[in-house]
Amino acid sequence: MKYQRHIGFLVTMMFVVHAFGVQAQRYTHSYPHYDFIDYEKNQLQYFGTTDHMRGFYKKLDRLIYQGEGQINILHVGGSHIQAGIWSGTVRESLHSLHPGIVAGRGLVFPYRAAKTNTPYDYTVDYGGGWEGCRNVEKNKDCNLGVIGISVTTKRNDAWLKIELKESPTPIDYSFTEAILYHSTDAQSFCFDFPNDPEAVIQTFADQGYSKITFTRALDTLHLQVKQTDSIQHYFTCFGIKLENSKSGIYYNAVGVNGADVPAYLRSPNFARDLQVSPPDLVIFSVGINDALYPGFSPQAYKENYRELIRRIKTVAPNVAILFTTNNDSYFKRRYVNPNGEKVKQAMSELSAEYNAAVWDMYTIMGGRGSIDTWIDARLxxxxxxxxxxxxxxxxxxxxxxAIVQDYEKHILANAKR
Known part of the structure; x- marks a missing residue:
């Protein structure tokens, strides 16, 4: 049986500060209801304290109540995230919470130039010869950053173009600024922007990025490589963050097909790239590729996560963390994968260790064997x-x-004080 269900986004806004004056707004998204999804379990769980998430919610309070601050959310995963639909849906849902909280689109990458799939909400075009490198390629040493993928050209006439598609919602993701993560040594080509020749470029070579300020709002970034010195012979792009100077939320999603936790540990500049915009919340959805084989070791899995978290905390010591458990899956399409339950347990233990939240997708979707039901429903x-x-x-x-309902609990708890 399937019928329309609504996600009720109740956000209690304390616009007028009185002893008992509270104004509420409800934001709803319609979506089909399926009997096999356990909606009662659709909530964040805590196996330690809630301190870090409460700290994140206080920043959200300041943004919504006072219109101040920029919030950076980082969602890390594999192919589930590279496709952009899961993370994009969360992005647009959070950006719809309240008027004026859209800071910008956030991190993007010219995936097509690396011969791989691009998220659904922008297009990529390119010219010249570009060679991709991904963090899942163990035999390569590409000095990768937070996005876990790069493209390199040796042609001085190469170019890249990223164009944002028009959103089906009223959300405006046009940008006036950008952070370009790129090669910055003396041998690297320079670049400019043909669709805005007057754009101001500030390069921070020791930090591996340039800050670009455009003269007007754009929906297309057009980067043109150019040679200004005979010693220049290549250019590498590690990613781009599309920004504005206004307050709001950035929902940055990074995903590489086939990536496991060790893949991100092979990105030496992962933490360095985060220094530009330290995350306030990290959502970890890495695990399906770690647990894809019978020899999965929960202990090694946790150790790898500990190292990744350690690196992130060097630039964001008080970052809030949210783990999402694996979906149900099969080994080689033939055998039910029992490791989904092991990943769930490992994330529960990491939650207790780091006072992190857990969103238990595995249980919510129906648990072991439920992927068959989702296939039957064309999900x-x-x-x-x-x-x-x-x-x-x-x-x-x-x-x-689940995130917004958890935030609602925070607001209602504060309103009673």
Whole structure:
């Protein structure tokens, strides 16, 4: 049985500070209801304290109540995230919470130039010869950063173009600024922007990025490589963050097909890149590729996560952390993968250790063997590993709902004080 259900985004806004004056607004998204999804379990769980998430929510309070501050959310994963539908649904849901909280689109990458799939909400075009490198390629040493992928050219006439698609919502993701993570040594080509020749470029070579300020709002970034010295012979792009100077939320999603936790540990500049915009909340959705084989070691999995978290905390010591458990899956499309339950337990233990939140997708979707039901409902693909587009939208709505309901508890608790 399937019918329309609503996610109720109740956000209690204390616009007028009185002893008992509270104004409430409700934001709803309609989505199909499925009997096999455990909606009662769709909430954030804590196995330690809630201190770090409360700290994140206080920053959200300041943004919503006072219109001040920029919030950076980083969502890390594999192919589930590279596709952009899951993370994009959460992004648009959070940006719809309240008027005036959209800071910008955040991190993007010219995936097509690396011969891989691009998130659904922007297009990529390019010219010249570009070679990609990904953090899942163990035999390469590409000096990668937070996005975990790069493209390199040796042609001085190469170019890249990223164009934001028009959002189906009223959200405006046009940008007036950008952070370009790129090669900055003396041998690296320079660059400019043909669609805004007067753009101001400030390069911070020791930190591996340039800050670009455009003369007007844009929906397309057009980067043109140029040679200004005979010693220049290459250019590498590690990623781009599309920004504005206004207050709001950046929901930055980084995903590489096939990535496990060790893949991100092979990105030596992961933490350095985060110094530009330290995350306030990190959502970890890395685990499906770690647990894809019978020899999965929960202890090694936790150790790898500890090292990744340690690196992040060097630039964001008080960052809030949210783990999302694996979806149900199969080994080689034939055997039910029992490791989903082991990942769930490992994340519960990490939650207690780091006072992090957990969103238990594994249980919410129905637990062991439930991927078959999702396939029958056309919410998952027949590879018994990935979701369909509609399935990714569904888990995006569910995750957004769980976060906002948890934030609602924070607001209501404060209102009673």
């Amino acid at each position: 998952a693909k027949t590879d018994k590993l990935h979701f369909s587009s509609e399935g990714y939208r569904m888990i995006g709505y569910l995750l957004a709902s």
